[in-house]
Amino acid sequence: MFDISGREWIEEEYLRLHEQGLVQEKDVVKVIGVHNQxxxxxxxQSDEWFGTFTYKEQLITYCRQxxxxxxxxxxxxxxxxLMPAKITDNAHVLNIDFKLSSLQQRASDFAKEILEANDLGLIWAVCDASV
Ligand SMILES: [Zn+2]
Known part of the structure; x- marks a missing residue:
């Protein structure tokens, strides 16, 4: 079964999944991508990270961030x-039998910091990459 909990899709992705019967309209809520700045x-919400262009006489504002x-x-x-992300009490427990690389450790420390601070953050990484 296709797990949709905690997921979010742009229109193109949603329509493809919907066409494949993997996501139903009743299972999602749709919001305008960029709304009220x-x-x-x-x-x-930072103006410097929004871009604009005109397409078919309509001003398009998009997020560059x-x-x-x-x-x-x-x-x-x-x-x-509409299904919340599945987070269980022990979802954070990770048992690995190897040592993290310095960059992996840095990402791990960052994730821990933002979780403890209840803050937002982004880790941009390539899966299965080794450095
Ligand atoms: Zn954005």
Missing amino acids: MCERCLN CLDFKMVDNCHYLYRS
């Missing part, structure tokens, strides 16, 4: 799963 995906994860703009929806 805020990106609904990364919560950016999370652009690498595909464009979010004021003309398309983001689709959010």
Whole structure:
């Protein structure tokens, strides 16, 4: 079964999954991607991280802060799963039988810091990469 808990998709992704029967309309809520000067995906509110262009005589405002994860703009929806992310009491326990690389340790320390501070953060990494 396709797990949609805690997931969010841009319109193109949602429509593809919907067409495949993996996500139903009743399982999501849709929000405009950029609304009231805020990106609904990364919560950016800084003007310097928004870009604009005109397409078919309509001014498009998009978020540059999370652009690498595909464009979010004021003309398309983001689709959010209504199923909350599955976080169990011991979801944070990780048993690994190897030592983290220095960059992995740095990312781990950062994740721990933002979780403890109940803050927001982004770790941008490539899975299965070794440095
Ligand atoms: Zn954004």
